[in-house]
Amino acid sequence: MKFAFIIQGEGRGHQTQSISLAEMLISNGHEVAVALVGTINPKKLPILLQEKGNFKMETFQSPSLVYDPKTKALSLPKTVKNALPNLRKYISSIQKIKRIIDQHQPDIIINxxxxxxGLYTAFCNPKAQVICIGHQYxxxxxxxxxxxNHWFDKQIVNFNTRITALGADKLLALSFSEFPDDKSIRTVPPLLRNELVYxxxxxxxxxxxxxxxAELVTEIFEYASENPQIQFEVFIDKVINEVPENVHINPISSSVFIQKMTKCSGIISTAGFESICEAMYLGKPALMVPIKKHYEQLCNAHDAERAGAGIYAPKIDVELFLAYLKQDNIRNHQDWINQSESIFMRELGLSNVDSTSEKILAI
Incomplete structure (x- = not known):
């Protein structure tokens, strides 16, 4: 089977998923012909894909989330404001996606x-089967x-999710743990990098x-200055010159991040799906602090707490996390995650299991 990927390239989550699925497909004799990567700056390929991408890649300009530098919260008005002037560029991006997909003629498109x-699938009606993958489903x-008490936020996030899924044949919802299916929404394990098992x-x-x-790091610095006996390994995409002696700043690197995670006592994270899944697999408890007004991350934090990944907190609370670590709350999550390959092969129709489904025109 020949595959084409369309990847939302802002943040490491969807990039990691695409790399993991490509490894899985290639090891089973299939081909990833091309990956189209949506990013705010199409002249620059995201770092993780530069390091680990094992397929041909083309970039296109795509909308991205904007945060308020003062409140550190997700700003929906600024996100919309930044996107509106680029509408013509986004139309050109859809045309580029169509041109490259037509050139490669894949059997299956993974979004x-x-x-x-999603708009490409809706307007261009590709011949290939289209499958959407993401924890948002x-x-x-x-x-x-x-x-x-987040009705409006729920509607906004789910509206965006439905747009990405327009015209899709199937939705594969990545989940921290086993979860019931719902009609066309099939629950699947996280797509984590193969190197984790080693x-x-x-x-x-x-x-x-x-x-x-990156603005949230000031809260870590304040605590570290008052508690020099606690050591921190911090990963942020920002150059910082002055830090407390017990804080080590690491540039964003997927390989170094995993190496550091294997030796930590626990992880403090802004509730991104992939990082929490990796921590769960390695048995490292997490303190999950969603970015303000980021409903998707709020959902991640609550659901991961349900699954036993760690604890949710509305703000960085190191003392709360240290008390949690003393309770020895480590749980084994590897059984679910280790089923990933067999379940994905089935859901992608690459095994003997019947995976036919109807087109999703409205969810």
Whole structure:
């Protein structure tokens, strides 16, 4: 089978998923002909895909989320404001996607939650089967327990998710743990990198910190300055010159991040799906602190807490996390994640299991 990927390239989650699925497909004798990567700057390929991408890649300009530098919260008005002037560029992006897909003639197109990828499917009606993959599709499942008092946020996130899924044949919802299917939404394990299975875990006593919003690191610095006995390994995409002596800043690197995670006592993260899944697989508890007004991350944090990954907190609370670590809450999540290959091969129709489904025109 020949595959083409459409990848939402902002953040490491969807990139990691695409790399993992490509490894799985190639090892089973299939081909990933091309990956189209949506990014705010189409002249620059995301770092993770530069390091680990094992397929041909083309970039296109796609909308991205914008955060308020003062409040550190996701800003929907600024996100919309930044996107509107680029509408013509987005139309050109859809045309580029169509041109490259037509050139390669794949059997199956995988959309890793790209907004323009959904519009391409809706408007261009490709001949290939289209399958959408992302943890966000679990939020459309009627069995998902949404956080209370966030009705409007839920509608906005689910509206965006439905756009990415327009015209798709199937939705594969990545989940921290086993979860009931809902009609066309099939629940599948996380897509984690194969290299994870080769790492042994230790505990060197430091806390790993991964923040997708660099401004939040000031809260770690304040705590570290007052508690020099606690060591921190921090990953952020920003150059910082002055840091407390017990804080080590690491540039974003997928391989170094995993190596550091295997030796930490726990991880503090802004509730990104992939990082929490990796921590779960390695048996590292997590403190999940969603970015303000980021409903998707709020859902991740609550659902991961349900699955036993760690604890949710509205703000970085190191003392709370240290108390949690003393409770020895480590659970084994590898059984579910290790089923990933067999389940994906089945859902992609690459095994003997019948995976036919109807087109999703409206969800």
């Amino acid at each position: 890793f939650y790209d907004f323009l990828g 679990l939020l459309l499942n009627k069995n998902f327990n949404h956080p209370k 790492y042994s875990t230790e505990n060197h006593g430091y806390i790993l910190v991964y923040l997708t919003q």
